[in-house]
Amino acid sequence: MKWAIPALGQIATITGGSTPSRTQAEYWNGSIPWLTPTDLPMPGKGIADVSDTAAKITEEGLAAISAQLLPVGTVLFSSRATIGKLGISRVPLATNQGFANFIPKRFVDAKYLAYCLLRHKTEITALAGSTTFKEVTKTALKKFRVPLPPLSEQRRIVEILDQADALRRKRAEADAKAARILPALFYKIFGDPVTNPKGWPIKRISEVCRVISGATPRTNQPEYWGGGIPWATPRDLSGLDDWVLEQTERTLTGEGLSSCSATMMPKGAVLLSSRAPIGLVAIAGVPMCTNQGFKNLICEGDIDSWYLFAWCKLRKSYLQSLGRGATFTEVSKSIVESIELPLPPIKTQREFRERVNLLRSIHEQRRISLRQIENTFQVLLHRAFTGDLTAKWREAHMKELLKEMEEQTRYLDKTH
Incomplete structure (x- = not known):
């Protein structure tokens, strides 16, 4: 069973965003979430569930940029000034002009589409060309082709990748906690570096x-x-x-x-x-x-x-x-x-150095573990879009998948 390979413009409505005038106070500090690329993690660091944003606009601000709210389930892709940041809207929201926003059509799972964009981030970035200010246009994105299995198989792929990504996130959270150990150790041994309570x-x-x-x-x-x-x-x-x-x-x-x-x-x-x-x-x-x-x-x-x-x-x-x-x-x-x-006395400083060296050895073990987890995720991501990841599952559900694929093919033929 071969998957369809439609253009992104066939499987999603792709829209941009805009910024209300900063000089109009009545456009800002409203209740409408307004997303910028800084609200999202760096490319490859996860797909954010977006339910809140740092900045918000008013109804007047939304009307001023002639924009409609993006529905829940829109895939948010930064298309300039760090290409490839990803999120999925969990509330209706608007974005600035740094995004290409994908509103999935029928037979398309939003998280599958987000993972697909993550997998093809390098190729999509190349569409921006070699100009100083890189931006991937909506026209180029609409023509970019991606594999599209039946909807049930998309959801199975998402289920597997979500499990692997959860492991990555837990490891990253553990690393973030570990990063706080060095400041805590410094304060314990030397005291506050600003107030110098020990009178060094x-x-x-x-x-x-x-x-x-x-x-x-x-x-x-x-x-x-x-x-x-x-x-x-x-x-x-x-x-x-x-x-x-x-x-x-x-x-x-x-x-x-x-x-x-x-x-x-x-x-x-x-x-x-x-x-x-x-x-x-x-x-x-x-x-x-x-x-x-x-x-x-x-x-x-x-x-x-x-x-x-x-x-x-x-x-x-x-x-x-x-x-x-x-x-x-x-x-x-x-x-x-x-x-x-x-x-502080050099002896105390050297005791601190010994403890830091112990922290570094633990940190190195953690980095090795993180690299292994990251490598596993990248292998799964690659296999997901070649069909290899769900091959056995596909065999066990072939009858239902063939029926889905027939419906999917008819729909894509109409949108071609």
């Missing part, structure tokens, strides 16, 4: 660290790039799922390093992003250099890198407040050097 002596960063900026070789010189020297940018830290950075997206050659003012940081240096964005922090797991988006801290004297790392992590908002600049904010080297922090 106060030192400036310049008294206990060397502050080293980074640099970037000329990007049009290929002989400077692709060598064996890790070269970190804030982007390497933004996606880091560990506290230690060991690999970087880009690397330099020795010639590239010597061509600019970048300095090799020793293993154990604290890497602190000082712009775009401010406040990301990691420990260098291997010797490396960085671009100019960092003020790197080499601990000297009676300060341990793990204490400094944790202090920076807990004081992120404070560090961000130190940014200066009109076009973009940056924390200068002199400002970093002037930062004051409590300095």
Whole structure:
């Protein structure tokens, strides 16, 4: 039994969204949920059940954008500015212009369609082309073809994938709880880093660290790039799922390093992003250099890198407040050097380091488990849309499925 492969425009009504004028106060703070991409998890991190939104509009706001409320069960797909975020409306709502919204037609299960869009996210993103501002148009989406089994089989696929996704979510929730252990441990040993209730002596960063900026070789010189020297940018830290950075997206050659003012940081240096964005922090797991988006801290004297790392992590908002600049904010080297922090006895700091290392070993086991769960989910997702996942179930329900497929085929023929 071969599944139909219709275009998305045949199996769903695809609509966009809009934004009421921000200058009209009467359009805002109403009771109508108004979705933006920031309300949804990042692509691949789950399909959200959307029953509430950060912003809401009024009836006047809805009328001003000539929009109708999307019905319950609409599949919400971010089609620009991070393509591929997914949700399903559980209440009537509206969206901004960053969405292509799929209202499923007959013989289409909304969650199946959402999983299908997740499975084909890479191919759909490619429809946006190579322009600077990427957006997948509704016209392109309407032509994109997807497999469509009978409705009963769609629901069986959803049932299996939901079970696997639930396991992913539980693991992610456990990881989120584990991430709170480091702050709790810091507070227990050292006290509040702001109020310093234990009365530790106060030192400036310049008294206990060397502050080293980074640099970037000329990007049009290929002989400077692709060598064996890790070269970190804030982007390497933004996606880091560990506290230690060991690999970087880009690397330099020795010639590239010597061509600019970048300095090799020793293993154990604290890497602190000082712009775009401010406040990301990691420990260098291997010797490396960085671009100019960092003020790197080499601990000297009676300060341990793990204490400094944790202090920076807990004081992120404070560090961000130190940014200066009109076009973009940056924390200068002199400002970093002037930062004051409590300095507990080095023995106490090293006890903290030992406990952090134990946390890291537990965290690594958790990451391995999460990767295995994620790999299993991706395998199931792939098998779901080849027909392999439900092959045995299909054989056991062939008679009913053939009847459904006949009805489905007649309907698709009418909509073609």
